[in-house]
Structures are given as C-alpha cells and as structure tokens.
Amino acid sequence: MGDPVSGNESSVRERIIALDKQRVWHPYTEMHAWRERAEPLVIAEARGSRLIDFDGREYLDGNASWWTCTLGHGHPRLVAALQRQAETLCHTALAGIAHQNASELAEALCAVAPGGLEHVFFSDNGSTAVEVAIKLCLQYWAQNGRPERKRFVSLEEAFHGETLGVTALGGVEVFRKPFEGVLLERIQVPPPREPRDHDRAFEALERAVTENVDTLAGVVLEPVVQGAAGMRSYDPAYLRHARDLCDRYDVFLVCDEVFTGYGRTGPMWASDHAAVLPDLVCTAKGFTGGMLPMAATLTTERIFEGFTGDANRAFYYGHTFCGNPLGAAVALEVLRIYEDEQILQGTRARAERIAATFRELGQLPGVVHTRALGMIGALDLAGEGGYLADAGWRVYDLALERGAYLRPMGNVVYVTPSLNIPDDDLDQLLAILVECVRAVAGG
C-alpha cells in the first residue's frame, strides 16, 4: 500500500495530483491532455451551492455536480439521515429480504410518480435504471406472446447511459461509435427542435412505430429535454403524440427521467409537461439528491404481472446494491425535504431569472441559440465541433478564475444549479456566466 496522503497543505495537494495523474483514469477524458493540464481542480469539500478546493477557494457549482445535487451539497437533513442509517444497517441483500427503507421509499416514490406506476425496481445508477427498463420490455414481450418484439425507437442525440444495452439507444456519436458493431438494433428518429419541424418529426415517429410495430418493444425518450445532447428541448406535444402512438399499437413508452426528474424542468417529472403516463419511468441523479449512487425503474401493474405465475417468468436480474439501505434512507429523506421545503414551488422565481439571463445572452453576436426551462439554461457558442468543440472550455477557464464551475458540453454553455440555490448565489453565478460568455462571444 502507498503512504496515506499527509503533510503540509501544498505538498498534499501536489501529491494528490501526482497520484491522480499516475493512476486515475477519468471519465470522458483524453488522458494525455489531462496529464498536461498543469492545474486540475482538486475539490476538498462542498457545501450548499459551492465546491471548495484544496486551497479553500470556493466555486459556485453551476451544474449541481453532474446534475445530481438538486438540494445542494451536504443538506443537513440528508447528512443526518445518512448518519442515522449508517449506525443501524448499511447494507443487506434485497433478494429474499425486505427492509424498512426500501419498503417506505417504494411507497413514497409511487405516491409522487405519474399515475399507473405501481412497482419499483431498484438499481445503482441512471444507466442501470434504463437497462432495467429495456430488459423488462424485451422479456415482457418474449414471454407474453410477442417474442419478435426486440427493437426500440429512440431519438437522435439521445443519451441513456453507458451500459452496452443502453449505449445502443444513444445518439451522441462519440459515445456510440467505438461500439457500433455490437449494439442492439434501434430505430432513430429526429425530435422536433423548432416549431417548423413539428409535422415532420411527428410523421417520422409515426412511421417508425407503424412500419415496425411487429418487431418493436418500446419507444425510449428523454422527456422534453435531452440533457447530454446539449440541453436540447422539444415540444411536450411530441411526448403526447408518442403516448398516443404507443397506446394505439400497444408498444411500451419508457421515459428516462434520470436528468429531467425531481423538478429539474419545473414539475416533478418532465412528462408532467405533457400530462403523459409512461409505462416505465427511470430515475437516478436527483433521486438521492446526488449523495449516493442509487436509481429506480418504476412500472405498471400490467408489466409486473407479465413476470408472475411461474418461476420461469421471473425477472432474473439484480445488482449487489439493489435497494441499498443507506441510499434508500437518503432517497426517502429527499422526498420529505421536497415536501417540507416546497422545493418545486421555490424554483419558479429562480427559473425566471435563469430564463431572463439566457434571453439577454442571446443578443450577443457569438451566441447562436439560447433556451431555458425550469432550472436549466443553455446557449450555443458559434462554431463547429459538437461534443469535442472547445469554445465552451474557454468560458469554463474564465469562470473558474472568477469562482464558478461551468463545465460545458462542447460549445454548449449551460447552468443546472441546485433547485434550492440561494438567490444571492444564483445572482452571482449568472453574473459570472454573463461576464465570461461576453468575453468569449463578443459584445
């Protein structure tokens, strides 16, 4: 074993970085470029809407740590719930065992979920939540009279996670391309980006469903906002249209609410914008307020019943940490805080400030397109390059100097702060955003 990291502050910091560069392989990162980056951010603490680095410098967390910390970092009630639970039961298997947290969380989750979702399958992260959903669809049809139904419709630029199964549904080219030859078959359709695209997009979806109805297991969508695509939104009417089609042809509608759930877009679920009742809903990220890796897939009585009656029909699938008591205790406390602190109601005024700021940034010559919905604001900087473009990173560097963390997606600069970010912090975050985008995009 190596020596524990200790010593004076700056030598400790240097040693963390040296070990990191030697050993740690970072997600979504070209590692030579990372190693050459002289000063990586070393985060030591996080509180509320702030990340605090090793030297005590604070950064407003512009993306709620990868879209997860809907209640800010270290919410005292979440920390207390975790501590309490750690003293009684940290882990037990969920196969063949029941425990209080899993029971109460499943009940509380169904109570806030779209109508008709009656059963909860727990897993560890957003990718597995969607993986569970697609396996449920495939196995359901396989043993309920439609074994030829094995394909899915998904959207261009979709992101549903990183397991091999859900990679197949994705449309972000750099994530998908290396695995092209070994993926499940999906049928990709373009979402309606602009009002003028509506008819064409509706027709494409309708064709995809009607022409493939015999082999189609489900339609999988990020409802209303596609996060990893660059915070691209589409008209909720599209979602209603998808629901109607799925009803008409008896195909399952899967809503991947991993990013959009828990009030990110305003209401609890993005599917609420369209008053749509999905057959399956996937949740993660905000599900534990970003504190622990835990996820859930919710489904209907009909799908649940399709797996009963005979041992051969059961869902032989699980993860070691299904229903983990620590995660479940925190996830349950998250729902209580949403209610007690009126979290969704509290976002309305903040959402309006975000929208106003992005409207204003839309006037700049180097900004091509802005959008805002709920606690999401995003803009595109002019220029080509997709996910690997670098104009956003110039904004990132400037923002870091001014005390804000604004990780971009290529040329897309966005904010997705915690839902309960204090007004002063939000003002400061938006002021830094405006200053840095102006510096890069002119005006």
Ligand SMILES: *Cc1c(COP(=O)(O)O)cnc(C)c1O
């Ligand atoms: C982040 C995300 C996922 C994957 O979640 P992980 O926890 O990173 O596996 C799936 N779907 C959507 C819409 C996401 O934003």
